[in-house]
Amino acid sequence: MPHLDVHVLEGDLAGRETALIQKLTDAVVTVYGEWARSITVVRLIGVPPNRWGIGGTPARAPSPSVTFGIREAAFNRPDADEIVARLVSGVTDAVVGVLGERVRAGLTVELVGTPAGRTGVGGAVVTA
DSSP, X not given: OOEEEEEEEHHHHTTOHHHXXXXXXXXXXXXXXXXXXXXXXXXXXXXXXXXXXXXXXXXXXXXXXXXXXXXXGGGGSTTHHHHHHHHHHHHHHHHHHHHOGGGTTTOEXXXXXXXXXXXXXXXXXXXX
């Protein structure tokens, strides 16, 4: 399951939640195919002003940060470099499409691979 956690200033997020969820899901579907739509999870985490620091001080207007959790096996495929590039590009374009061009330069997308057998759902370990 693709999981996207997006940290963004509350003021930038307010009123744009549905659009951002839709655009991020569409970005995942563009890379993986329509089958991934129903299993893509997007969590939007609004951060209040003065609770996001950079360089030891509160940041004035930080760009969003996206953590994209995927199966570690995706990084071992022959086309892994292409998949990573398409996911980073697509997620970036989705966020910029909703929040505006000003966030592009600092927006981070981190792909985090989870090894098989290291996730649980409903109290059971998922091995596939």
